Amino acid sequence: MDLKIGIIFLVQILIGILGNFSLLCHYISLFNAGRSRSIGLIFRHLTVANSLVILSRGIPDTMAAFGLKHFLSDFGCKVVFYVHRVARGVSIGTTCLLSVFQAITISPRNSRLAELKVKALKYIGPSSILCWILNMLVNIQVPMHVTEKWSNKNITTIDFKYCSATLHDKSKHLLNAVFISTPDVFCLGLMTWASFSMVFLLCRHKQRIQHIHGNNISPRFSPETRATQTILVLVSTFVSFYTLSSIFYIYFSLSGQSSRWLVNISAFINSCFPTTSSYILLSCNPCASGHFCACAGRNTPLPHLIRKI
Template identity: 65%
Template sequence: MPSRELTIGMIFLSQTTLGILGNFSLLYHYLFLYFTGCKLRSTDLILRHLTVANTLVILSKGIPQTIVAFGWKGFLNDFGCKLVFYVHRVGRGVSIGSTCLLNVFQAITISPRNARWTKLKVKFAKYIGPSNILCWILHMLVNMIVPIHVTGNRSNKTITKIKDFGYCSVLRDKTTGLLHSALFSFLDVVCLGLMSWTSGSMVFILHRHKKQVQHIHRNNLFPRSFPESRATKTILVLVSTFVSFYTLSSIFQACVTLFNNPSWWLISISPLFVACFPTVSPFVLLSSDSSVSRLCCVSTGKKTQ
């Protein structure tokens, strides 16, 4: 096995293992809180959907790429390829939508406490569950076109217009690829726009709040930030991490789509950036005082039988 393939294989294996451990640890944490009767905040429902979506992205992208990097190609049949690509696209879309929903909800949560915003907070909290379900359904429907153009390497011997990803191939030319990219990018651009706007709003609100309470902190020997501020800072870190990795992965994926014969390095490195956010995000949440670790101290006791 060439040293470059071994290196990429070890990187994929490390990233996939780390991502699976992180997301499963976060899922276990939420299940533990649920079955022990702890009271979860509204944002935690979004985070659970985000964790499931990130897990699907890692499993559908990291595991096949790891196997290919270690030299085992053509291990998926036609149905397996269609399923893997479809699950990846749905998981990636829900991950983007959940991150956007989380950002919007937190921006509404820390908004000025007047009657109009209070009513909006109550209404928005009621629709978090349906919004998550709608996000899954929307991306499942939009991405139904993906399996049509995906085939296993075993069944494409006589087809010339393909892009070989090692374990599967995509049957489409440049024009079709551009149309699909434009279709899939539309929802992503909308979500990124909402995230940018709400993130800017949160930064402004936090800055104004800091100025308002500066004199209190000066007179307090043990200053502590408000829970909303800590939660907002965590989500801003999460969103900035997402935007950074999403931008890089989008650039690499666009290159793979536009080039007729993308290089081995380009095809190999692109999935690394796709799986970066799903790998890093659970550790950002687990290490944060504002989102996950503080949930343990808010409990309603055992559930009634």
């Protein structure tokens, strides 16, 4: 069974790294061609964060599943969990930034968000860097609660097979978990609002230009329909996996128990969104304007039409 679990983790790592590397290369090529400069910057930060999430926990979990022991020191455990938490937070924050930027980009000219279109381009770089800095500061306490599994300390611990998380005081640990999770919850809410705003705009746009498509394009496969589906899939995947991940994190904090199956399931779920998000984004063909979801059709001037909403 351990061998099967190790193979599953290994396959997840390979699929996730391949998808994120493909997404990164795609947007680097667009950037070199003078296209999608702003959106490409967001994607570079997103792919780096996703790759760190996959590797920081995926590799140790795979090694532990294959039966390796004592391969991480106390310092190594602290670094692995700190990098994982920071990268996870950056992945959430960058995905939120991407959704908000897209909502601003396709907003109608008469909306309040339209005034932010020019300013948004200037703040993408600083916002991405600020996201890294904030997550480094918020998760600064994570290394204090993580130690090597084989440390002989008479305290409650959560066993992660190769490392352990110490619970000196469950109430304080729960408060710390809430503090760490607050930015994630805020980003989840903001991203959900931005994404459904885009879906509303695209649906309204589809109704207004339906006479342009006529009978040549099936409504089921129109660019607006595919764009809406992509946004909904991305948001649903994001919310589902990170909600499950947070539930496991809170459960471990409250109970102090860590069964073998729960640890493996939690580790697998933690890497699910970073693994699948790159393929969801690649499935929606980007175009020169950089609207990754508003450009579902290659030959349809959707961005130009959206600006007329």
